[in-house]
Amino acid sequence: MSYTGTFRIWRGDTDGGALTDFEVEVNEGEVVLDVLHRLQATQAPDLAVRWNCKAGKCGSCSAEINGKPRLLCMTRMSVFEPGDVVTVTPMRTFPVIRDLVTDVSFNYAKAREIPSFTPPAELAPGEYRMAQVDVERSQEFRKCIECYLCQDTCHVVRDHEENKDSFAGPRFLMRVAELEMHPLDVADRVPAAQEEHGLGQCNITKCCTDVCPEGIKITDNALIPMKERVADRRYDPLVWLGRTISRRRG
Amino acid sequence: MTATARSTGSRGVDSPGRAAIRARTLRSDRWWLPPAATTAGLLVFIVYATVRAFQQQYFFADERYLTPFYSPCVSLGCAAEPGAAHFGMFLPDHPLLPYAALTLPFLLLFRLTCYYYRKAYYRSFALSPAACAVPEPHATYTGETRFPLIMQNVHRYFFYVAVLISLINTYDAVVAFRHPTDGFVVGVGNLVLLVNVALLWCYTASCHSCRHVMGGRLTHFSKHPVRYRLWTWVSALNTRHATFAWITLATLILTDLYVALVASGTITDLRLIG
Ligand code: SF4
Numbered sequence: 001m002s003y004t005g006t007f008r009i010w011r012g013d014t015d016g017g018a019l020t021d022f023e024v025e026v027n028e029g030e031v032v033l034d035v036l037h038r039l040q041a042t043q044a045p046d047l048a049v050r051w052n053c054k055a056g057k058c059g060s061c062s063a064e065i066n067g068k069p070r071l072l073c074m075t076r077m078s079v080f081e082p083g084d085v086v087t088v089t090p091m092r093t094f095p096v097i098r099d100l101v102t103d104v105s106f107n108y109a110k111a112r113e114i115p116s117f118t119p120p121a122e123l124a125p126g127e128y129r130m131a132q133v134d135v136e137r138s139q140e141f142r143k144c145i146e147c148y149l150c151q152d153t154c155h156v157v158r159d160h161e162e163n164k165d166s167f168a169g170p171r172f173l174m175r176v177a178e179l180e181m182h183p184l185d186v187a188d189r190v191p192a193a194q195e196e197h198g199l200g201q202c203n204i205t206k207c208c209t210d211v212c213p214e215g216i217k218i219t220d221n222a223l224i225p226m227k228e229r230v231a232d233r234r235y236d237p238l239v240w241l242g243r244t245i246s247r248r249r250g
Numbered sequence: 251m252t253a254t255a256r257s258t259g260s261r262g263v264d265s266p267g268r269a270a271i272r273a274r275t276l277r278s279d280r281w282w283l284p285p286a287a288t289t290a291g292l293l294v295f296i297v298y299a300t301v302r303a304f305q306q307q308y309f310f311a312d313e314r315y316l317t318p319f320y321s322p323c324v325s326l327g328c329a330a331e332p333g334a335a336h337f338g339m340f341l342p343d344h345p346l347l348p349y350a351a352l353t354l355p356f357l358l359l360f361r362l363t364c365y366y367y368r369k370a371y372y373r374s375f376a377l378s379p380a381a382c383a384v385p386e387p388h389a390t391y392t393g394e395t396r397f398p399l400i401m402q403n404v405h406r407y408f409f410y411v412a413v414l415i416s417l418i419n420t421y422d423a424v425v426a427f428r429h430p431t432d433g434f435v436v437g438v439g440n441l442v443l444l445v446n447v448a449l450l451w452c453y454t455a456s457c458h459s460c461r462h463v464m465g466g467r468l469t470h471f472s473k474h475p476v477r478y479r480l481w482t483w484v485s486a487l488n489t490r491h492a493t494f495a496w497i498t499l500a501t502l503i504l505t506d507l508y509v510a511l512v513a514s515g516t517i518t519d520l521r522l523i524g
């Protein structure tokens with residue numbers, strides 16, 4: 001089944017822009033990215049849109065469809081009725097470059113602020129041994145495709161530009177959790193989670209989890225467990241006492 | 251369409267550098283419905299619980315059913331219903347002091363600092379944010395970094411107290427099988443109390459702090475097989491924590507209502523055994 005769909009697409013750059021209407025052919029089985037490619041081929045050859053894999057794996061095609069952060073290549077046209085207007089805008093948390101393309105370097109800067117994997121000094125690469133149950137929690141977080149939709153939707157930075165300095169965002173707080181839970185990482189990451197990466201600013205409202213195309217339970221499995229670890233260290237005198245007496249690391 | 255020029259000095263999605271889009275949100279679905287429903291649901295419970303906690307009447311039925319809203323009954327006023335007080339009566343009988351004034355504040359704080367209810371009321375009451383990708387109305391935001399919200403970090407203490415209170419509720423449900431004159435009896439009310447207490451345990455055990463205490467805080471599960479097993483069980487429950495949060499609000503109201511209706515003589519408790 002084919003029909004002509006109405007698309008309202010933001011076109012512009014740092015100087016300003018507007019939502020522009022297009023009538024484009026839509027065919028059965030297509031995703032929003034297919035339609036944007038047809039639009040480029042037929043009416044708007046200069047439309048800027050970033051993509052790579054068209055398989056939900058590279059994380060390049062992040063944008064907002066009808067106001068919701070989504071991957072263009074994983075949003076099926078079948079979720080809309082033929083009469084619906086489909087609005088597509090760039091992500092609204094990052095600076096725009098042109099049309100649907102944004103500058104996501106905020107995320108690369110945040111990634112660099114996290115000290116890398118720190119194995120025990122006495123182990124050489126190749127000698128790493130770990131039990132599957134120990135590394136399983138960290139592995140869930142490795143499914144991340146770095147689409148930054150979670151960073152885009154998080155109200156801490158989306159609604160408050162000034163928090164970008166102090167807040168790493170869900171993707172990178174999850175990176176801290178991944179390393180903190182890793183059986184072979186010996187760095188102490190708990191104080192920095194709160195003091196340097198802004199964990200306390202997260203109010204666990206779960207929008208990051210809601211938009212993650214990989215279905216990672218960011219809030220339940222990374223952010224809340226990290227908040228509990230921070231509470232162990234800073235807000236729980238009993239745990240602090242226990243640690244001081246036994247000096248043991250679980 | 252006219253081009254939207256960039257306005258300077260704006261905040262949030264209108265900040266300089268971001269795509270200039272006039273609409274604060276372009277969501278076309280009914281995003282306001284979940285927060286509105288949450289607000290309505292929480293208000294129903296708050297109003298019902300407040301009225302009942304201060305009513306000081308109809309809390310003990312058939313000489314054996316004690317409603318969870320009055321457990322443990324430790325006010326001198328509990329003497330009005332012989333057999334309702336299992337743990338002594340020592341609080342003054344005052345209209346502004348609920349008969350279970352020893353435990354109700356802790357249960358309130360347990361739920362107030364619960365990770366799920368935090369999400370629920372941050373979204374529905376504080377609109378922070380009301381829905382994903384819908385701008386919040388606040389000019390500044392510090393999350394849970396300052397007083398009073400930094401106190402959310404002590405949630406685990408209320409969890410410990412809630413475990414004790416759940417034990418008391420369990421005791422209430424068990425002793426309710428004994429009628430002072432008829433001995434061992436089973437009525438519909440017993441089943442109501444049992445279901446209620448079972449669901450309260452599901453809510454309490456699925457708590458994120460419980461998950462952390464059971465094993466979440468460990469780095470090497472392989473060295474602690476028992477705690478790992480406990481952690482897996484709690485984790486399975488934990489994925490349904492929000493569901494239990496809502497179910498228990500409903501069962502608390504229904505259980506209390508059942509006891510109140512029987513106590514006031516509006517309905518009769520059906521005896522199944524005895
Ligand atoms: S749960 Fe925390 S990190 Fe995730 S979107 Fe909400 S505030 Fe941001």
Ligand code: SF4
Nearest residue numbers: 144145147148150212
């Ligand atoms: S955590 Fe999910 S939403 Fe966030 S960057 Fe990774 S894949 Fe994207």
Ligand code: FES
Nearest residue numbers: 053054059061073
């Ligand atoms: S194009 Fe690779 S994720 Fe969409």
Ligand code: FES
Nearest residue numbers: 364365366457458
């Ligand atoms: S009771 Fe909800 S997280 Fe603890």
